[in-house]
Amino acid sequence: MIAETELRVAYSYPGSFGVVFTVSNERLLIPEMQSYFDKATEAVVKLGKAQENKEAFANAERSLGRATLTAVYDWAKANSEAKTGASIEWRRGEKERGSALIQLPEFSAVAESLERISRRTEEDKVVLGTLVGADIKTGRFHLVVTENDEDIRGKFSDAISESQVAKLPGRYSAILRKTTEITYATDQEKTSYFLEKLEQR
DSSP states (O other): OOOOOOEEEEEEETTTTEEEEEEOOOOOSSTTSOOHHHHHHHHHHHHHTOTTOHHHHHHHHHHHOHHHHHHHHHHHHHHHHHTOOEEEEEEETTEEEEEEEEOHHHHHHHHHHHHHOEEEEEEEEEEEEEEEEEETTTTEEEEEETTTOOEEEEEESSSSSSSSOOOSSEEEEEEEEEEEEEETTTTEEEEEEEEEEEEEO
16 A cells, blocks of 8 residues: 655745645544544654654654654754754644654754664574685684575684584585664664584585
């Protein structure tokens, strides 16, 4: 299902820079109920005041997606660099549905937090491949996966040692721990591997 919205500039006013936008909103049988747009607007504005609240960012990722956090970061970073705050008010007709004042320190804190915070996941996986490189001094390995020729490079501790000798090149079943970190600010994934065990094939 694809939801379409229309954002239009209605008018602006003098003094502190201000802009009024209009956006299409769904009609509800009970006007007092929150529409999806109301809920989304409220959630995003709350993120603007989340500062260093990791739980708020994690909840937003689960409910709104990582792209929302990236957009909030861009918004907070732009205001932080411009040294501006924002007073936000949203209405349905003449009735105010909500409002918020986000000041410069709050924008700065959100931007800095999202630059720092990342979500980390770990999973164990078993792959069949050819060990083409290993250095017990640096604890680094290089494995080429048989199925798709993927190059996997990473670290190990005792999977290869004087007592756990590995042949190069050698065909092995490798037990790996894959760690993925996703930085909220950029929505970029960083993957690393740790070799836990080798079994010769």
